[in-house]
Amino acid sequence: MPALTKRVRFTSINAMYSPIPSTPYAFTTSTATSVSQSSDGSKHSKRRRHSSTLTTHPRPFPLDVPEPITRIHYLLAFPSAAPYQLPPLTYDLCSPATDPPVSSLTITCPYLHWEFPITPMTLASRKGPYVSVRDVIHALYRGLRMAVHPLEYEALPSVETITNVNEAYFSRCNSIVKKKARQEEQAKGVKRVDFLMGRNRFLGLSKKSSTSRKGGSMVWELNVS
Incomplete structure (x- = not known):
C-alpha cells in the first residue's frame, strides 16, 4: 500500500420578539458672538449661548404595524394546553x-x-x-x-x-x-x-x-x- 502523507489511528413556550434598535440621540450646543457699535464709535462684543437641542430619528416602523408571529415546530412545542403531557417529539421517538x-x-x-x-x-x-x-x-x-x-x-x-x-x-x-x-x-x-x-x-x-x-x-x- 502506498505511503500516506497523514497517519490514521486505531484503538482496540413559543418565543417571539422583534427588537427595535435604540433611538440615536444627538445633542448640539452652539455659541454665537455678535458685535455692536456704541454711539462713541467703540465696539462691544456680546456672547449669546444657544440652548441645547435634542434631535431624534423616527422609529423604524409605525406603532400600529403588528409584529411578525414566530411559531415553533409542533414536534418541539411545549404542550401549554396540558403541560403534564409529553411533547410530540417524545411521542414520535417512542412510536414503533x-x-x-x-x-x-x-x-x-x-x-x-x-x-x-x-x-x-x-x-x-x-x-x-x-x-x-x-x-x-x-x-x-x-x-x-x-x-x-x-x-x-x-x-x-x-x-x-x-x-x-x-x-x-x-x-x-x-x-x-x-x-x-x-x-x-x-x-x-x-x-x-x-x-x-x-x-x-x-x-x-x-x-x-x-x-x-x-x-x-x-x-x-x-x-x-
Missing part, C-alpha cells in the same frame, strides 16, 4: 419504528459490511417490547461510532477507497474546534462512520425485499448521501 411493531430488525448499508441488529432498549408497551424510532436512532449512532479494527481497515478494496476513508477521518476530526478535544478524537482512530466516506446525510430506511430476513428479523437498508 414499523407498522405493525416488531421485536427486532436489522439494518444494512451498501457502503458498509457491518450489520446493525436492533432490539428494544426498554419495555415500550404493555403488549410487549417493540423497536421504537428512538431505538433505531440510538443503535445507528452507537454502531457508526465504533472504532474500526486494523484488519478491517486493511481489507478496504482499493487505494482510492483508503484515501477517501482517510479524508473522511481527518475531516471529521478537524471539524472539532477545541484543540484538546480534536486530539482526543484523533487518538480514537478511524470509526465506522468514516467508511461512509463523507456520506453522512440520513435519507431514511427502505425495505430490501419482502422476504429478506436475518435471524428472523426484517432487514432494512440505510440510505445516505
